[in-house]
Amino acid sequence: MKRSIWEKENSLAAAMWNNGKLDFPVYDMHGHMGPHNAICFKHCSAEDMVAHLKRAGIKHLVFSHHANLLGFMKNESVVEICKEHPDFLRMYAGIIPQQQETIKSDLAMFDKWSPYAVGLKILPIYHNHKLEDKEYEYALSFANERKIPVLIHTWGNAPECGIYETICKYPDAKFFLAHCCFGAWDYAARCVNESNGNVWLELTAVPGERGIIEKLVEMVGSEKILFGTDLPWFDEYQAIGGVLSADITEDDIKNILYRNIEKLLGTDW
Template identity: 40%
Template sequence: MNTTDSFHERFFRDGRLDDCPVFDLHGHMGPLQGAHLPRCTPEAMVAAMARAGVRLTVFCHHDTLMTPDVANHPNVETVRRYPDHFRAYCGINPNYPEQVRLDVDSFDQHRDVYVGFKMLADYHQIPITDPRNAPAWEKANAEGLLVLLHTWGGSRFDGPALVRECATDYPNAQILMGHSCHGQWQEAAGLAQEFPNVYCELTAVLDDRGAVEILVNEAGSEKVIFGTDTPWFNHHNYIGALLGAEITDDDRRNILYANARRLLAPFVPPELLECRNC
């Protein structure tokens, strides 16, 4: 563990740093059947963010992803109630292609809410390359929007080969590989290194010792995004794991805020991206 610098010491002493805000680009919200999520309301999540110095969370509500008749209404409602704390991904479920088209067609009505799209292919059991996802991909590609993918090693729905196909077909869509093709760390790092529009993301990565070092050493810290799957995982747990990794403070700053600020700049007011004393 790297314990020699004041960056590390200050984070562990105070739980947060004013000169290192945190941007969490992989969040969810709301209860989910069969899961105990004690801090899943917007109010509880805002309080948790404050304790860890998280400036902004970009999320997609569980109901949007799992209950198609609810659609994206919870995302819109939450961001408009708490615009200083949240932005959202427009959730896409290709099992309901008519709803996908409605969500894509109404995207521009919610420019104050959305930064891009979220796809959960392993759960929806439809590959990210399926034509039913095309309306979202095409809009993301045309406008440089973010696309947060659930990716997993060996998956026939969102594994590395399918990410490669999407990165090739939609070179202007900014693809965040949620979970970094979990377990296939070298493949994920290789994709992020090869494609300018592909990034690794750290949810469920930091529980595997050495994985973040592979991503940083092979792809560069400029291609790694911080995310926690909040409210599933704890911000301080993930920040602490990143502090303990064998990477530099400059790498940590890239991962915790600099990369996210760059990606979010076209979609988020500059005052939400400010970093005092950075």
């Protein structure tokens, strides 16, 4: 039977509406930081973003800084930003395929960046590469050996980008498919269902689409979906609202917002 969030007085959505936050932690597994030339962000400094995380009840935001992804800021500098806000900020080390020496020297430092660096961020299309290109081999082998997360930017052209082939080649890396291969939902589901159990769909941009969260839960199960926002591109409240408003069970909602990632990374990271 279809569930309406307004029918249930004690629903999670009602709690969010009344209290401004949920009574369990929420993990945002896909964020950014800093200005970007494509858009004007009013609140994109670490201080402003952390204030917003506190307001919305986010336990950790795992982000990659725009300047880092564009090659202008070292991963080590992003670690320093995290250290300023140790309770809230975690990072993905940005992997830029054109900077092979930096990839090697950065990954040699990865353990020293604990607990701030939790995984790697790869944006093949932004860096004019396919995920299966040899320039990613060193980083993906590293993630595979360590069994750490790799957040990969994906969109509807995912089937042409070598994603399925790559996740099969590195069966122990934990792949988070950012934006759930937006639009190529069947392909995203195939990546989850026909992999080694090492693939999760990350929801950034999806909560604005009616009916898609329900469809993804049906296709892969809520245990394989993670919450993310692209903050400051999208907002925590909008994205949490989209998940709470989806026609899925409260268990599904809790899996997406915190249980799945706590199963993967624990509660103390």
